[in-house]
Amino acid sequence: MQVEDGSLECSSDELWRDKVFMKDRVPTWIAFAGYTLFAIISIISIPNIFPEVKWYYIFTAYLFAPALAFCNAYGTGLTNMNTAYNYGKVALFILAAWAGKSHGGVVAGLVGCGLVKSIVTISAELMQDFKSAHLTMTSPRAMILSQAVGTAIGCVVAPMTFLLFYHAFDIGNPKGEFKAPFALIYRNMAILSVEGLSALPQHCLQICAGAFVFAAMVNLVKDLVPERFGRWVPLPMAMAAPFLVGGYFTIDMCIGTAVVYIWHKINRERAEALVPAVASGLMCGDGLWILPSSILALAKVEAPMCMSFFAN
Structure with a gap:
């Protein structure tokens, strides 16, 4: 604690x-x-x-x-x-x-x-x-x-x-x-x-090298600065997850973090005891994003942007 x-x-x-x-x-x-x-x-x-x-x-x-x-x-x-x-x-x-x-x-x-x-x-x-x-x-x-x-x-x-x-x-x-x-x-x-x-793809290795250097630098900053500041530095591994599984992952984590923070403020003991179980249930069922995504799909709402790759 x-x-x-x-x-x-x-x-x-x-x-x-x-x-x-x-x-x-x-x-x-x-x-x-x-x-x-x-x-x-x-x-x-x-x-x-x-x-x-x-x-x-x-x-x-x-x-x-x-x-x-x-x-x-x-x-x-x-x-x-x-x-x-x-x-x-x-x-x-x-x-x-x-x-x-x-x-x-x-x-x-x-x-x-x-x-x-x-x-x-x-x-x-x-x-x-x-x-x-x-x-x-x-x-x-x-x-x-x-x-x-x-x-x-x-x-x-x-x-x-x-x-x-x-x-x-x-x-x-x-x-x-x-x-x-x-x-x-x-x-x-x-x-x-x-x-x-x-x-x-073109510039693939350059992008990978840049991401690697960025992740190494962020981890160094997190380890070298005082703990009261370092705990606010984001983790590159967690930052990479939305690029792998999709942007919806950030919504789950953002809402989940807010719930955990508020829960600790209201009742720290119960939060420490029940947060792992509640988080596991939500992750297994994708409970935070499945309802909004279903509503958006029924309303035929699509993302306002897309990305395309063309050969030279």
């Missing part, structure tokens, strides 16, 4: 949860050993399944995936949105461009995308599960053991389910029952990616 001088003070309940959670923490060496083991298995097995994917593609993907996983887990904690598919697209573009059209770049990009996406998405899901363990005072070791059992079962059930659907239905047929639209989208992205930088 926050006291009058702006500093943070933990309640006795929070301190007790921290003590219980840290008592059974998972040793760091298990994480490193497990990641190394799965990296070795992937480096050996994936090139045998997909000859176009060289072992050094897999090694490179495992080398850089932890940094992407950290970014995704941090962003998921701030916005409650797991954007692992975007990090997978980064891997798709890099590996497809690296392999090239004549060396199976499409297959290499798609396999690398799936690999990085799997690594990155599980990081955010594990952090959410650890947060649930912290709130319910569950042992982290029990939670990670349950995750391991569930993953082992999934390694058997998921391929069998896929093979069942693959042989029982016409998967991927545009006129069939299971059209698999995302498969077509990602394949087309891989086909474009094998062209390298020439496939990107």
